[in-house]
Amino acid sequence: MNASPNGLSDARIWTRLQPVVATALVAALIGIPLWLVVATAGKSQSEAIKPDLSPPTDWRLLENLTQIWTDAKVPAAFLGSLLILVPTVAGVLVCGSMAAWVLARRATRFTAFLYAIAISGIVLPPAVVTVVLLLRQLGLAGTAVGMIGVYMGIYLSTVVFFVTGFVRTIPVSLEEAARIDGAGPLLVFRRVVLPLLRPVLATATILICLYVWNDVFYAFFVVGGRLDTLPLNLFRVASAGLYLNNWHLIFAYVILMSLPLIVVFAVAQRKIISGITSGAVK
Known part of the structure; x- marks a missing residue:
């Protein structure tokens, strides 16, 4: 049986x-919560008692950001978050990528067993x-130091899982050519493998910056x-009597806390695109 012309036209319209x-749908799911945060952070205290999607009558976003920056001791909390985030990300990426390289290149039962243990942290809760x-x-x-160790133990499995699959797509001939030229394992990894791992x-x-920067559960207990x-300070500020129900200040704090993640995402996204592009050209 031949499909009717109306059926074909409806299918084409739906495809378009x-x-x-x-x-x-994506714009609504992302834009509505984002607008709620920005609009509430720009309102006065009286307007922000009940957060809604209505725009503020008088935008006070800059004033609220300035007030929360000084009164909530954001600079000290920002330095505390950086003190944990930077060593955690650097340690997890270096250790995880080196371990993934070894696990991907040595196809033995023992390395398969080690790989299963290494990625078990993804499914097993700490x-x-x-x-x-x-x-x-x-x-x-x-x-x-203890907090950095906890985060590295939690998220090392994620890096090993991602990088191992990516390393298996890299031709072994590139590493063999470097070894023929006299390069040792560390030099091969640093000069040949590591530049190719930039996208992953x-x-x-x-992912790690998102998890560590916004984590309050493990930081609270450790x-x-x-x-x-920043998350612990936000919890303290939101629970304090001075900022209780002051949603304009709390949402302004959320904006301040999110700005570094936006910068990291923008920089890393460019690295992903440049890495994929250079790999396609090669």
């Missing part, structure tokens, strides 16, 4: 409308109570109040 509908007790025994509870490492950087980070 699918990208538009998908784009509209035991918070055990981690806290262990850090107390080691004298690292409430310290930045940029993706891993975005460092407590001994080290101030």
